[in-house]
Amino acid sequence: MTSFELTRLLPSDHFARALREDVRRGLTAPAKSLPPKWFYDKRGSELFEDITRLPEYYPTRAERAILTARADEIAAATKARTLVELGSGSSEKTRLLLDALGALGTLREYVPVDVSESALREAGRRLAEDYPGLAVHGVLNDFTASLGLPGEVPAPRLVAFLGGTLGNLNPAERSAFLTALRAELSPGDSLLLGTDLVKDPAVLVAAYDDSAGVTAEFDKNLLNVLNRELDAGFDPEAFEHVALWNAEQEWIEMRLRSVRAQRVPVPGVELTVEFAEGEELRTEISAKFRREGVAAELATAGFALRHWWTDPEGRFGLSLAEP
Numbered sequence: 001m002t003s004f005e006l007t008r009l010l011p012s013d014h015f016a017r018a019l020r021e022d023v024r025r026g027l028t029a030p031a032k033s034l035p036p037k038w039f040y041d042k043r044g045s046e047l048f049e050d051i052t053r054l055p056e057y058y059p060t061r062a063e064r065a066i067l068t069a070r071a072d073e074i075a076a077a078t079k080a081r082t083l084v085e086l087g088s089g090s091s092e093k094t095r096l097l098l099d100a101l102g103a104l105g106t107l108r109e110y111v112p113v114d115v116s117e118s119a120l121r122e123a124g125r126r127l128a129e130d131y132p133g134l135a136v137h138g139v140l141n142d143f144t145a146s147l148g149l150p151g152e153v154p155a156p157r158l159v160a161f162l163g164g165t166l167g168n169l170n171p172a173e174r175s176a177f178l179t180a181l182r183a184e185l186s187p188g189d190s191l192l193l194g195t196d197l198v199k200d201p202a203v204l205v206a207a208y209d210d211s212a213g214v215t216a217e218f219d220k221n222l223l224n225v226l227n228r229e230l231d232a233g234f235d236p237e238a239f240e241h242v243a244l245w246n247a248e249q250e251w252i253e254m255r256l257r258s259v260r261a262q263r264v265p266v267p268g269v270e271l272t273v274e275f276a277e278g279e280e281l282r283t284e285i286s287a288k289f290r291r292e293g294v295a296a297e298l299a300t301a302g303f304a305l306r307h308w309w310t311d312p313e314g315r316f317g318l319s320l321a322e323p
């Protein structure tokens with residue numbers, strides 16, 4: 001019998017409070033911005049799944065190609081009894097790891113960690129159907145706010161942080177995050193880290209500004225989240241989606257550009273937010289990496305890089321590291 005259990009690591013009002021804090025800070029700053037975690041309500045999580053199937057959005061396919069080729073090697077190297085996945089989303093690519101660790105016979109427990117309760121429940125339901133005997137322990141958590149892995153899971157643990165989600169953090173946040181993660185791990189545990197790589201900016205920009213407009217809808221869905229959660233008065237039609245390559249920082253930025261001057265009430269935080277015509281709200285950074293940079297960031301946080309793999313076209317990198 002598969003079991004699915006969901007734990008909330010944070011107080012029940014955490015997300016409501018954190019959203020208000022982020023909105024107060026991000027929409028009153030001279031350069032407006034919001035952290036990308038607020039994209040992922042039920043609709044946003046679905047739109048992201050749609051993005052992963054777009055012809056322009058290569059990272060999911062590239063990472064899946066690496067996992068397909070290397071899952072057995074990863075299983076043999078880690079012998080994990082628990083697979084913890086940070087930002088698990090639909091857990092689709094994770095199946096490759098579950099299969100390999102299952103075949104090796106070490107796997108006991110899968111611990112998906114995500115900010116989206118709907119994504120956790122949906123993934124848990126599907127995995128329960130397909131993996132009889134696997135204990136699935138979902139954790140609703142914001143690992144950028146407090147890492148907190150569930151303590152009582154069988155060692156050794158393999159922590160997977162896939163999809164390039166590390167790139168949503170800026171360098172200081174990445175360093176703090178990796179250092180905190182390192183502190184949670186013990187000898188024998190491992191980290192599997194997926195990072196999208198620097199490449200032709202035209203390819204990168206197309207991946208974040210697809211011709212079908214799915215990414216634009218995903219970006220604007222953030223405004224629907226603010227309207228619902230904070231009773232805000234955003235008109236998504238009054239903003240346009242922008243994706244650009246920041247060559248100096250080596251990251252993609254997504255922004256919402258106000259098509260006209262407007263004042264938007266946000267009663268949930270007692271604000272009226274003014275936008276000038278053409279003013280932009282930054283909604284995401286998605287950093288792109290090079291092997292040396294990944295190795296250096298891991299080393300600074302106290303990890304040793306054991307394996308580095310890319311897809312045949314060198315678009316995406318997968319690192320296996322040890323504390």
Ligand code: AVJ
Nearest residue numbers: 051163164165168208215286
């Ligand atoms: C889920 C964070 C890896 O940065 O590529 C996709 C999110 N944003 N298209 C990424 C995203 C726009 C994605 N991550």
